[in-house]
Amino acid sequence: MAATDHARSTARHRGRAVGELVRDWRTRRRRSQLDLALDVGVSTRHLSCVETGRSRPSPELVLALAHHLDVPLRERNALLLAAGYAPRYAERDLDDPEMATARTSIQRLLDAHDPYPGVVVDRAWNIVLANAAAGVLAAGVPDEVLGTSPNVYRLCLHPRGLAPRTTNFVEWAGHLLDQLRRSIVLTDDPALAALEDEVRSYPNVVAIAPLITDAPPDDSTLLVPFRVATPQGELSMFTTLTSFGTPRDVTLAELAIELFYPADARSAALLGGAGVRAATTR
Template identity: 50%
Template structure:
């Protein structure tokens, strides 16, 4: 059986230099809320909210956090919003190797290891792989070495012509699924790095003979989930995936961490993965 491995690299803080009122208004509009909608949710007057957005009133630290909660602003951006209002950030951002995150890191590693012989990985907010279990490595055979250098971006790895793209059986369907997820994430976070990533991925050419429809192995899941179908020398491996996040995190790093776990969509895939891991011997 393989072992969980951890990748470490620096993550920078988002900074905002605009007036806090401008930033609040932008988040409100991004959430498609009127001033009345937000005022009602926050239990404040529309006049008070209008004054904060126009700069006639400076929100207190507690008000900034209260409005950020109603707008479901990511923790990283809540820190930036506090800074824009003249306050210190309140949500710590630690590396996964920080002793304060020992429990979270061990929980992550337990989930990844326990999911073997099926593949599972941990991702940061930009879809860079933070950790993975041993079942992932055999699936990356033949990938261009440059795409495997940290930070390893799984979207780039999946859709790049020198990555997994030529081996994805339902490439067009899987690509559309990933783009939908990425666009939803951009709507929520307004992260410029993700916007640039989407533009990069959209420019990749489709591999020759890309399949537009799912392979029959995923037919049972049509209309419910989008399967991931990987062409191998031993046949088509078909997966369905789930995403898990840490509940109510108070650390920026944990709030942006997601565990992506893949399950076999058919018996043939389950048997093949067990053989690859040695569990079937």
């Protein structure tokens, strides 16, 4: 998977000058040349020369610009390649022996979260690891929706996925679509843009599009809950996203751990009881 993602990213940027890429990222982050130059410690004239191709930046300058523009590690490698330098950040598969410590730590965190669901997603929001309790969420979803690598957005928004069982679907779908849009802005990833086009084309998502609003909810809830119906009753949950704080590997940098927590005592009792778990194994 890692090699495929690297090849896709490299192909997307092939032929583009490093200055053009820097300018694109600066524009996306809404930074002026003066503001960025002051942060990096170079003159505005020098930064302008880099962006127009009149000056070739050193690898240290490329990485400094990428740091201050919050460019993801995958795209930092692409910037280095465009400038004529070797990539700085390795990209290993999660099952690589060198990733054993990180993978064990992630699995330990997921297992400790049981009986509450927990999953690990990659940059495209495909589920790459999960704990046993995550079966509560996917129970009854057909294989053609789950696929070989279940995707969080397809699972939650597809009309044959969890959407029919999500009792606050308009609110939850609005949250997910906003989250996906923010991921696209952060990463400039065409795969995420294609995923957004796909899920927005689902008939159930098209039907509720006029109801989705950016306005805050009237009930002033602190968190957007995920409410899903089960044979034992409705589960109401909220989620947290956790990532590695200082990754130096592209794969680790793109992983996020999503943990689900019960939003009320009834949901805690249902998740902790045998009834819901038994229903998912039938």
